[in-house]
Amino acid sequence: MTTIAPIDTVDPRTDDRWRELAAGEHGDLFTSPPWIDAVCATYGFTPLARVLLDTDGTPSGGLAWVPISDVRGDRLCSLPFSDWADPVAPDPATWNALVDGLITPGTRLTLRCRRVAAPVADPRLRVTGERLRHTTRIDAPVDDLHRRIDGTARRNIAKAERCGIRIDAVRDISGVQQFTELQVGLRKRKYRMLGQPPEFFENIWERFSADDAVVTMLARLGGETVAGVVFLVWNGVLHGKFAASRPEYLHLRPNDAIFWAGIRWAAQHGMHLVDWGASDLDQPGLVRFKRKYATGEERVVALRSAGEPSRAQVEATRVLGDITWLLTDESVPDEITSRASAVLYRYFC
Structure with missing residues (x-):
């Protein structure tokens, strides 16, 4: 009989087990509690994380994300405004346990991770871009x-x-x-x-x-x-x-x-x-x-699940780009451009 390791859903800003993962071998700046807290405090996000536990209660895997619902649609982002945010998933079994029920038809999940990470091999995700670290x-x-x-x-x-x-x-x-x-x-x-x-x-x-x-x-x-x-x-x-x-x-x-x-x-x-x-x-x-x-x-890769934005959401993205173009015109004072960032930047993730 296969034993399924327990998984807890936690707040990665405050949970001690998430901090242990973030401070461990597979943790990074962009999955650290202070980084996640700074991003979410600025833009009004509420983060979630899943922590996979060994039989003795020790955390052995984890994935953090932010659920977003705005004019650009409903989506899950792991994690907003981060260069990458590798899940702590040293093998495909851990990764699959962490995303069970998250990657579903119609769900728009985006994440960035290193090329070697388990999500890259997941057929439910496709590569949408690459960067160099x-x-x-x-x-x-x-x-x-x-x-x-x-x-x-x-x-x-x-x-x-x-x-x-x-x-x-x-x-x-x-x-x-x-x-x-x-x-x-x-x-x-x-x-x-x-x-x-x-x-x-x-x-x-x-x-x-x-x-x-x-x-x-x-x-x-x-x-x-x-x-x-x-x-x-x-x-x-x-x-x-x-x-x-x-x-x-x-x-x-x-x-x-x-x-x-x-x-x-x-x-x-x-x-x-x-x-x-x-x-x-x-x-x-x-x-x-x-x-x-x-x-x-x-290499750092951007990945996305199969869920697609609606026509209205695509239009909202286009309008956001047009407004940005106007607000970054040389004739606009830098102070106004800076204040516009506080209103609009949260929609760019």
Whole structure:
């Protein structure tokens, strides 16, 4: 007789067993309680998670998601605004137990995970996109790490220093607030996209600063802030999650200076890895930039179940795109664009 392991449905923001999974070998920043809490507090989501338990009550598998119901329809997202969110499912049997009853005809389930994860082989899901994740091992003295990075990167770091670029590691909330101003301008002018609202970054800072796990690296030239990266710490990994810069200063190589500062900070604080996040395949310039520093590269896939949006939901998505295009026009003040993010960004997942 086959024994079915018990599964509990829990709140991943507060459940100790989910925290144990997220802090374990298969956990990650994007399945961590502070990350999920920051996202849900900003956008009014209520997350759920399933935890598979061994006979002694130890958690051995898990899947977190957010149920969403809005003008774009009913759907399950694992997890919103995350580069990836691998389920803790070391084998197909665990994965199938976790999604039993979730993947049904008509259900729209989306998730992002690494290529090696069990969901990729699930015939009920199809690949809808791929991205590249880059990482840098912190496994040597700083001088050796410097020699390991690409020669172009070393020259750019030296140029930034000669040109007077200074990197400040800001631990208080003012760092993410200054970064938000950079991000609004970059996403608006370069991509015609809204950035995540200031409340999101403030929520991130509040959740991660409780464990001293957030630092904003800001590149400055004189009194000007010209580039920035928000780094988050989880499981001994320094995640460079958000980056923005002012295009008119890129010739001074401030981003190279920040990447190198991030590597040095990780080494000084006992991290074993720097994670530079996921890049779209249609961003070859960004991929080339990260490869200068990376020692590892892997694929991240977007997956979706067979459920399809209705015609009305497709139309809502189109209208949302049109409104975004209007609100990111150069004639719209950045303050208005930023305020629009607080209203509209939750619909982009």
